[in-house]
Amino acid sequence: MAGITNADFCLKLIPYGFDMVTLGGYNADKPTIDAGKKIMGRGRLEFDISEGELIYTIEKEANKIKENWDGKLSVNIRSLTPDSIIEISKLKKVDVVEINAHCRQKEITSIGCGQALLTNPDFMEEFALQVVKKSKSKVSVKIRTHVAGVDELKMVQIIEDIGADFIHVDAMKPGLKEADLDLIKKIKSRCSIFIIGNNSITDLDSAQKMIDSGAQGISIARAALGGKLNFDLSKIRLS
């Protein structure tokens, strides 16, 4: 979560049994960094880090986590420049770089980044392919469902075909406080890429339903905002 999920935040959640934590989202090239400043200008939290300081900052945060834990670390990145993501993938403590094709802040979508990447499949394919080819860590792509004009199944197929390791699906249903589990089932039936299912997981029941719909992993954001989790992740039955 931009402006929130730094090392200190992740370290609070790790004791709840997560096997991967995510730093960021970070804005990693000039257009996204400029967009981030505009987002802050209207009062939303962001990580305000210059291009020159980004690698050092992520390395510092990653080291702080890995000094205390040997689980997996991913970094969520908003960028239109493959090289800025590849540089982050070279950090020894970073296990996964995650392409953010999810952000819906207008300052990010208006430059063609975040969820706007989903509306431009040709660009997305070439962009993500460059990252996958040159990345030194695993690659995840985070998408949002129900973006107007986007065929999610086609997009997941593209992401699987270019060789990404994970598809992280925010299965949001606009206006509802529940995930679109039918869409997770459809993705699972057509693709073999590892699915991280996300949205409205607030308790054991919603976590289990996501797994039973075909996600191999889950991610939790708002229910962990307070730096705590109110249920036991070890009770989830993996299929």
Ligand SMILES: Cc1cc2nc3c(=O)[nH]c(=O)nc-3n(C[C@H](O)[C@H](O)[C@H](O)COP(=O)(O)O)c2cc1C
């Ligand atoms: C304050 C806040 C900041 C967020 N920032 C990011 C971000 O930087 N990158 C990202 O991929 N998702 C971001 N998200 C989305 C969450 O990671 C997650 O996909 C979404 O909230 C749905 O999951 P949930 O129901 O578990 O909260 C953010 C969400 C919140 C509430």
